[in-house]
Amino acid sequence: MSDKPYPETYYAGAYWGPRKESPEACAQRAADFLNLLAPADPFLAHWYKPAKSQKDARKHPLMPPDLTTLTELFRRGVNREKGGPVFADLGFTFWFDNGGPTGDCAALRIKCGDYCGTSPNSCVLKLPWRGPNADRVLTATVLVHAMRSMALAWEPDWALATSSAYENEYPEPDSAPFSLGWVTYLSHRFGRVPPLPAPVRIEPVDDKGMLIVLTPERFTMTNADHVMLARRVRELLARAGLMPSVIPK
Structure with missing residues (x-):
């Protein structure tokens, strides 16, 4: 067994x-x-339709976005029982990536149009964890851009860019879907973001909500100061009523 730590x-x-x-x-x-x-970042500027292999996928780029193609992909992602009826209230799901190898790939999974309320709609971007692309993409500047793009396009209740290690170490209860990330977005409908300690930065996203950036450098679980700051900010947001237990209908 290798003693090498997981990234x-x-x-x-x-x-x-x-x-x-x-x-x-x-x-x-x-x-x-x-x-x-x-x-x-150029790494996040090319995407491909789902395919059996990377070679096949590269024959079918999704950039620039074509509405007819994207509409058909969502239609194919409708929820249904095999051979049975469509569950229209569960919306549509599909996922795709940018064709890179394991560890050096970005992937998107989108669930949209769900109105039954059993689970949230979402747009989840899996980020690379090794190589020069990860070094460039895993920065506050790029992730703030990604969060802002998500907020403007999807108009979500909340969004975050986070370390999976931190999320695993400090999970929210099942009844509380909201959690704090390295970069967090909160819709204005939940209230006003209170003053937060340095080096935290707060940025507006048009008239839709606020971005909270914990640190300008990469947030990591191995940095005790980062973890302590995250727990303090989470406490202040909860005290201000900005970590609600449910996503409102």
């Missing part, structure tokens, strides 16, 4: 409550998101 991995995700939307509406939001995300 600290990261992802970004946006989440919102019940929202009835057509495949066409979901496709438009997805196109808006991909266009907004692309300037963040």
Whole structure:
């Protein structure tokens, strides 16, 4: 057995409550998101349709976004029992990636149009964890851009870019879907973000909500100061009523 530690991995995700939307509406939001995300870094500017192999996928790029193609992908991702009826209230799901090898790949999983309320709609971006792409992408600058793109395109209730190691060490209870990340977005509908201790930065996202950036450098579980800061900020947000136990309908 190897004693080499596992790398600290990261992802970004946006989440919102019940929202009835057509495949066409979901496709438009997805196109808006991909266009907004692309300037963040060249690594996040190319995506491919789902395929059996990387070679096949590269024959079918999703950039620039084509609404007809995206609409069809959402239609195919409708929830149904095998050979049975469609569950329209569960919305549409599909996932795709940018064609890189394991560890040096970005992937997107999107669930849109769910209005039954049993689980949130979401846009989850899995980030690379090794190589020069990870070194460039896992920065506050790129992740703030990604969070802002998610907030503008999907209009979520909340979003975060976080370390999976931190999330595993400090999980929220099942009844509380909201949690804090290295970068966190909160919709204005939940209230006003209170003053937070340095080096935390707070940025508005148009008239939709606020971004909270814990540290300018990469947030890691191995840095005790980062962990202590995250727990303090989470406490202050909870005290201000900004870590609600449910996503409102």
